[in-house]
Amino acid sequence: MADKFRSIVFDQSRCLGCTHCMRKCPTQAIRVRDGKAYVNYDRCISCGNCVRACPSHAITTRFDTFDILNGYKYKVALMPSVFYAQFPHINEPELVLNSLHNIGFDYVFEVARAADMLSLLKREMFIIGDVKTPVISTVCPACVELILTKYQCLRDNLIDDLPPLLLSAKMARDEVKKLTGLKDKDIGVFYLSPCPAKVRAIKSGSYSQTGDLNGAIAVSEVVKKLNLVDIKDVVIKDEIKASQMGIAWSTSGGEASNLPNIRQLAADGIDNVVSILRELEDGKLSDIDFVELHACPGGCVGGVFNVVNTFVAKSKIHSLRRTVLQNKTNTTDKIDKPISYYKIPWKWQTTDLYTLDKKLPVALQKMADVEKILKKLPRKDCGICGSPTCRALAEDIVQGKATESMCLVNRYFDENNKTD
Amino acid sequence: MTEIVWRFDVEGNNFELAGHASQQTKSRLKQIGVNNDIIRKVIIAMYEGEINMVIHANGGVATVTVQPNLITVVLADTGKGIENVELAMKEGYSTATTEIRELGFGAGMGLPNMKKYSDDMTIDTTVGEGTTITMKFKI
Numbered sequence: 163m164a165d166k167f168r169s170i171v172f173d174q175s176r177c178l179g180c181t182h183c184m185r186k187c188p189t190q191a192i193r194v195r196d197g198k199a200y201v202n203y204d205r206c207i208s209c210g211n212c213v214r215a216c217p218s219h220a221i222t223t224r225f226d227t228f229d230i231l232n233g234y235k236y237k238v239a240l241m242p243s244v245f246y247a248q249f250p251h252i253n254e255p256e257l258v259l260n261s262l263h264n265i266g267f268d269y270v271f272e273v274a275r276a277a278d279m280l281s282l283l284k285r286e287m288f289i290i291g292d293v294k295t296p297v298i299s300t301v302c303p304a305c306v307e308l309i310l311t312k313y314q315c316l317r318d319n320l321i322d323d324l325p326p327l328l329l330s331a332k333m334a335r336d337e338v339k340k341l342t343g344l345k346d347k348d349i350g351v352f353y354l355s356p357c358p359a360k361v362r363a364i365k366s367g368s369y370s371q372t373g374d375l376n377g378a379i380a381v382s383e384v385v386k387k388l389n390l391v392d393i394k395d396v397v398i399k400d401e402i403k404a405s406q407m408g409i410a411w412s413t414s415g416g417e418a419s420n421l422p423n424i425r426q427l428a429a430d431g432i433d434n435v436v437s438i439l440r441e442l443e444d445g446k447l448s449d450i451d452f453v454e455l456h457a458c459p460g461g462c463v464g465g466v467f468n469v470v471n472t473f474v475a476k477s478k479i480h481s482l483r484r485t486v487l488q489n490k491t492n493t494t495d496k497i498d499k500p501i502s503y504y505k506i507p508w509k510w511q512t513t514d515l516y517t518l519d520k521k522l523p524v525a526l527q528k529m530a531d532v533e534k535i536l537k538k539l540p541r542k543d544c545g546i547c548g549s550p551t552c553r554a555l556a557e558d559i560v561q562g563k564a565t566e567s568m569c570l571v572n573r574y575f576d577e578n579n580k581t582d
Numbered sequence: 583m584t585e586i587v588w589r590f591d592v593e594g595n596n597f598e599l600a601g602h603a604s605q606q607t608k609s610r611l612k613q614i615g616v617n618n619d620i621i622r623k624v625i626i627a628m629y630e631g632e633i634n635m636v637i638h639a640n641g642g643v644a645t646v647t648v649q650p651n652l653i654t655v656v657l658a659d660t661g662k663g664i665e666n667v668e669l670a671m672k673e674g675y676s677t678a679t680t681e682i683r684e685l686g687f688g689a690g691m692g693l694p695n696m697k698k699y700s701d702d703m704t705i706d707t708t709v710g711e712g713t714t715i716t717m718k719f720k721i
């Protein structure tokens with residue numbers, strides 16, 4: 163946990179301390195102190211909400227550069243379906259797919275092919291019915307991280323299939339090894355990421371555990387590089403193998419839509435995800451079998467690394483599925499491996515970041531102190547002190563990270579009373 | 583001994599707000615680090631009691647006291663009181679109107695669940711004066 167890769171970094175020189183990011187952070191990970199925003203990286207789930215909120219572009223993102231390809235003999239791109247939507251060529255998706263060969267990749271693997279396999283497996287899983295419902299999707303690593311750190315009681319509801327990104331890395335490696343006879347260490351597998359959450363998960367989080375992935379490059383970087391290549395002249399070597407089913411996963415509700423007879427729910431946008439997690443935690447959604455969650459509005463099409471507007475991208479994915487691939491309702495890939503191949507080889511680990519203290523009696527005392535301080539605060543949640551709410555300020559004070567004098571509203575009234 | 587008390591006013595017949603007190607209690611118990619299974623029991627039981635005050639008693643006050651080894655939830659109202667406690671405790675027994683049932687309440691499982699999930703429950707009720715239910719949960 164301590165060495166979490168930081169895919170979101172604050173550029174203090176640009177930060178105006180305006181508190182926009184702090185207000186939008188779903189985990190209250192941001193504080194503004196002495197006019198600059200700071201992040202508690204333990205709590206940060208890399209959802210990207212702060213990146214969207216910052217009016218002064220002070221929040222930058224980190225990912226691998228193309229240099230990382232140099233370390234490997236054979237370079238594989240894992241291409242998510244959102245990538246298609248970044249270009250005007252939605253009627254010629256093969257051009258987009260094959261263009262990656264022109265910028266240094268030896269092999270291109272569609273992540274949607276893994277999503278296809280997972281859609282089929284999930285149907286079977288619900289037919290067999292041997293699962294703890296509601297089953298929660300792991301497609302969005304930001305949501306998974308939120309569950310593991312704040313809604314721990316839902317851990318066992320997380321699906322135990324590999325997320326599509328990890329399964330595609332595994333499938334791609336196996337395919338390349340078979341094709342080329344190369345060893346694992348010579349093959350570099352790189353994900354073209356639409357969001358900082360996936361970059362972080364690949365670089366240091368749970369997704370790094372399988373060892374199948376070697377890096378993550380932002381979709382925007384790849385698009386930039388491709389602008390130098392005229393896509394029209396791309397030689398078509400590979401056909402699209404994925405079906406409509408797998409491609410649907412890139413928009414909210416798509417993964418769930420592959421389960422026609424299942425009572426399902428899809429929520430997108432981190433605030434909506436939080437309200438669903440609260441209901442799930444209370445056991446209120448016990449009549450739902452499958453829950454799909456996306457931190458980004460609209461699903462992966464809403465990721466901050468995409469260059470095309472979320473809704474335009476969504477519309478493009480829709481036409482790709484309904485027109486171009488209208489006859490491709492089924493995948494050519496088959497579930498030809500033992501089931502364990504498709505499952506996560508670890509148990510999701512929970513950590514607790516939100517209790518006031520590890521020891522209950524101490525936490526209780528601190529909570530009592532929080533309540534006492536809170537009584538003195540104005541309860542306006544204005545955020546000017548640099549903590550997101552009055553309660554958060556009271557907690558910060560109790561944890562020794564802030565002082566009561568930081569409340570400007572109280573200071574204003576104190577000073578005015580003095581002059582009376 | 584450290585002790586913390588939260589007091590919530592529960593508004594009668596307000597179905598929009600019903601459940602608010604138990605929600606607040608849940609997130610605070612989490613912050614104190616109370617075991618998730620215990621939180622679950624407290625919240626389910628408290629929610630039922632809260633709803634009962636909303637639908638049967640024209641509102642009341644919910645008080646939660648947390649001590650290092652005990653959580654006490656007191657639900658006190660000045661409503662119509664419970665005529666036959668033994669009968670009210672029976673699973674499925676309910677005096678809720680059809681309208682209330684249409685809203686999804688009144689399955690007659692509230693009191694039995696409160697008894698089931700708490701480690702100790704006492705009901706103090708007088709017809710025409712009100713009801714005070716005290717539930718204790720060991721931490």
Ligand SMILES: Nc1ncnc2c1ncn2[C@@H]1O[C@H](COP(=O)(O)OP(=O)(O)O)[C@@H](O)[C@H]1O
Pocket residue numbers: 630634635638639659661662663664670671675676677678687688689690691692693694713
């Ligand atoms: N606080 C209360 N005040 C008055 N009557 C109550 C109260 N709580 C419960 N009752 C009575 O006990 C019955 C059973 O309660 P409960 O088991 O919660 O079922 P339900 O609320 O679904 O009717 C209620 O229908 C009501 O007549």
Ligand SMILES: [Mg+2]
Pocket residue numbers: 630633634688690691692693
């Ligand atoms: Mg009831």
